[in-house]
Amino acid sequence: MTITNIETVEPLEVPQDLREEILAFESIRTSRFFYRTKGLNILTASAPGSTPETRVTASVTEVDPVFRPMIGSARMSVHNIVPQGGDIAVLVNVESSQLVTVALTLVYVNP
Numbered sequence: 131m132t133i134t135n136i137e138t139v140e141p142l143e144v145p146q147d148l149r150e151e152i153l154a155f156e157s158i159r160t161s162r163f164f165y166r167t168k169g170l171n172i173l174t175a176s177a178p179g180s181t182p183e184t185r186v187t188a189s190v191t192e193v194d195p196v197f198r199p200m201i202g203s204a205r206m207s208v209h210n211i212v213p214q215g216g217d218i219a220v221l222v223n224v225e226s227s228q229l230v231t232v233a234l235t236l237v238y239v240n241p
Contacts, residue, residue, distance in 0.1 A: 160237045164197060166229045168204075170221070173234050177218045184213035186238040188220045193233045204230045213238065 163175045177184070188211050192202035204226035212219045218238065224230050 158237065158239050160235065163234045163236075164193065164231060165234065166231050167222070168224050168226045168229050170209075170223045173220045173222055175218050175220070175234060175236060176216065177213065177236065177238060178216060179240060180213045180218055180238060181215060181240065182213055184218070184238050184240050186211045186213050186218055186236060188218075188237075189235045190220075190222050190224070190232050191235075193231050195231075197231075197233065199233060202230065206230075206232065 159177070159179070161175060161177065163173070165171075165173055167173070173190075177186075180186075188208050190206045190208055191199045192204055192206070194200045204224050206225070207223050208220060209223060210219075210221040218236055220234060220236075222232075222234070224232060
């Protein structure tokens with residue numbers, strides 16, 4: 131295995147009135163959804179209370195037949211996350227020639 135040096139990028143300084151603290155959020159929500167997919171797809175998940183301003187983090191992982199996360203042979207990546215009114219669309223790529231069962235996990239908060 132070759133290890134590549136990856137540049138660390140520091141966050142930008144923003145004006146004080148644009149900074150947010152986690153304490154400013156009312157609640158943190160998490161949900162997990164399952165799909166059978168391959169290739170580049172948009173996965174849409176129900177997220178009650180979400181708006182275009184919702185802050186979202188997403189991950190995707192392969193799961194075994196009883197839906198436990200596992201490291202399989204498919205390489206996966208999350209490309210874009212778009213919160214909408216009541217649902218969240220996530221563009222993912224599952225590099226596989228066959229359908230793979232994946233779990234999409236979302237963690238989201240409303241400011």
